[in-house]
Amino acid sequence: MATARKIKILCSTCQKAAGVLTCRGCNNAFCSRDVIKHRQQLNRQMDEVGASHDQLQQLIVEHEAQPKCHPLMERIDKWEQESITKIHQAADDARKQILTIIGTHRAQVTDNLAVLTQELSRARDEDDYVETELKEWMEKLDQLKIDLNAAQTVYFDQNDSKT
């Protein structure tokens, strides 16, 4: 009579006792003592998975707390600052240019007025002026006023892309 010999499977851990329980995950057989150890080993691995999970969750919380902490944000901040500096520089340059033009213009008018001042002073001293001269001086004064005001209409091209 052919009776199937009972093949004794040994515990995969101690290799001594019979492996009475087989783990469905790794297909290894364990004795009743080592099956507990195997389970504890799995528990430790589960703890590692849990720790990794918690770490990621903490990272998300930190990112939420500091939404601006991103390399691109720093680049945008830097670009903003550099652009503001450039605009300030361009505005300063434009102001200096205008002041120089106005200053030059005013100096010219002042020089021409000084000439007229001497002329008027001489005429008054000698008391020999007539209507034509009075008219001429008045015209000169009017012209100097026009010249002075001309500096107010200096053309400034806002689209100048020199900078």
Ligand SMILES: [Zn+2]
């Ligand atoms: Zn297993």
Ligand SMILES: [Zn+2]
């Ligand atoms: Zn064992």
